Ligand SMILES: Nc1ncnc2c1ncn2[C@@H]1O[C@H](COP(=O)(O)OP(=O)(O)OP(=O)(O)O)[C@@H](O)[C@H]1O
């Protein structure tokens with residue numbers, strides 16, 4: 001495909017590879033990874049520890065550049081952008097949910113959810129972002145807890161708040177690395193359901209890395225990363 005032809009996929013990985021080179025030698029982590037996804041689609045990635053799942057998610061999330069191949073998000077190669085443009089692109093197009101919630105302890109739930117919108121300029125943008133935060137927190141059942149600090153919430157509530165923060169910019173990609181790894185089984189199921197529902201409601205691409213067979217089984221698309229290669233179940 002030449003540069004003039006833009007892909008219709010919201011996420012397109014083409015022969016993506018990653019090699020870490022350091023004083024201790026080089027480690028090849030990803031080899032020829034191909035993936036195409038559209039809005040509203042959800043993929044669970046499984047695989048043994050050290051297989052490169054987080055590395056792949058970080059590349060999809062533009063936090064780390066591949067050493068080979070091509071990444072396109074919304075028809076654009078983010079790694080061609082300047083550092084400043086890339087940060088803005090990531091902030092706008094990508095929402096992350098991590099195993100540890102990564103909420104700021106000194107901020108309220110509401111403030112945490114609004115952090116990605118702090119660059120909003122106009123009064124209208126700020127008002128719209130606050131409105132979205134309220135609606136998201138209501139949607140996940142945290143409307144009554146918005147003035148609480150993360151330390152005052154349960155693990156599942158904190159993870160629900162981090163899902164709201166990930167969605168506040170209405171991103172194209174929702175990426176989650178072991179989002180239920182620290183939760184009990186019932187709470188894990190609730191967070192899994194929430195992610196899948198949000199993927200449809202907000203029309204995002206959802207990519208979730210998980211060690212949980214139970215969570216992966218609920219995803220419409222599933223893939224395993226083994227020996228650096230991503231194999232999707234047919
Ligand atoms: N900066 C780095 N330099 C060298 N090797 C690295 C670096 N970062 C990661 N690796 C190696 O890349 C491989 C993949 O790591 P990654 O964290 O992506 O695995 P993972 O599949 O997410 O594992 P886990 O299930 O334990 O989270 C590992 O062998 C790791 O040691």
Ligand SMILES: [Mg+2]
Nearest residue numbers: 053054055177
């Ligand atoms: Mg990992």
